[in-house]
Amino acid sequence: MSAIEIADLTKRYGEVAANDGVTFDVEAGEIFGYLGPNGAGKTTTIRLLLGLIKPTSGTATVLGTDIRDRRALTEAKANVGYLPDTLGFEERLTGRQVLDYFARMRGDRRREELLELFTPPLDQRVETYSAGNRRMLGIVQAFMHDPDLAILDEPTAGLDPLKQDRMHAFIEAERDAGKTIFFSSHVLSEVQRVCDRVGIIREGKLVALEHIDDLLERGGKHVRVQLAEAVDEERFVTAEMIDVETVGSTVRFTYTGESAALLEHLVRFEVEDVDIGDPQLDDIFKHYYGDDSPAREE
């Protein structure tokens, strides 16, 4: 059974299509990554799934319930956890009071267990929270009623690296326990690390639906290399480098090949400094999926 089935889901705001005929399924018991640059329409899809906004056309089911059936969806949400991108907590309440509030609405069986992993300062008012603490409080409220399906919108935004790792390990454990995780992100490496399957959305359209192994081959790194002398582009640039920019002895590019191959290539030059980081997702997408490639589905 699919936890989420999305069929030709479209949401238009005037001329702009925030979601344009999006179609895919999320299987029960998988971690599904919903990947796209900021503004691609990820949050729109999620808010459609939760019934916060209505589709212009098309529909979807969440745990077997049609999102257009308002009453049935309300009941189904008892079994859904949601971590929004913007966390609208009651600012004047303490973290503990916020959790009490959500507990009264939907239960808190796993609260203590979650608070051992994620540690927002419960006795402080939410208005004093850092972004990371807010996110942790959001994670606890999303999972504390032990939902079968968790919908997470940029779940690690604002978390420090240690807590990000903890979050990744946690959702993997949830998946292994049979839960379904639907997870949006604009960070390619994060999705590559934890997801089983990935849907890629650009400008409201689903451009690809991939198994993670396929996506791993399509990775990319943003690289900046400082050489000892002016760059000889002909010798330096390989086919795996895209968007190459050279200024004097510095060269920036997005590398789409294997990391090991890149390092082997670089040692042949006199490198003074090198910086390898996550790429701009949109550059990578343009490279792999083109500017107007039709949706490829598997």
Next chain:
Amino acid sequence: MTAILRNESGKLLRGTLTLTGLLVVLTAFFFVVFPSIQEEAELFEEVYPEYMLELLGIEELHTIEGFVGGYIFPFVWILLAGIYFAYISAGMISRDVRTRRLDLTLAGPVSRESVLLQKVAALWVPLVALNLGLATVLFVGATLLGESFDLVSLAMVHLLGTPYLLACAGIGIVLSVVVDRVETAQAVSLVLVFVLWLVDGLSSMSPDFEWVGDLTLSRYYDPSAILVHEEYAFVDAGLLLAVFLVLLGVAVLVFTRRDI
């Protein structure tokens, strides 16, 4: 099922205490000046023709009943409290949409109807506080001045005034679901209640335009009639209650159908 009601009630507590405190102080101040007004009031009533006083809604200004019904209630209850109810109601939904608080609330198994009704139900806090606070200060104030109220009339002026405040809240709650900007919703509701109050007063001065006043809320709540003449207009109060329920129905209808 009552998590939102509890939460909203708590949120209204601080503002309610401030408002009630202010209105109690204001009323007490009116009482302090009453003795000096009392003497001039008699002169006032002698000088002006009777129909004029009636049109202004001022009767028996030199009695405590006339003073409270014609002076204190129109200002404190009809205008200030009316504006407060419209204003806080106007922020109920619009603010939660703006801050994305509703996303989290509605992610749980709770219907939009329930969210809206629980928020409106939380108005019990200012209603109870205002009724108790004002009744107390009126009773104590009158006693200190050596005057006394008919307790039934005093209870009635509060009881029949409650539907008026609810109707004002109805205006606010409709604006709260229709208007996206919190500030706009609150400003419009504030101005609307004020204008309705003004129109009621102005229209009663000209027989040609008196019918316009029939469209205002305050026309259906007359504290002077209750306190001075012991006339209890239950039908009018029922009408205000009906207006509140209709506005609430409209708000639910709009809220359950819109994107947030």
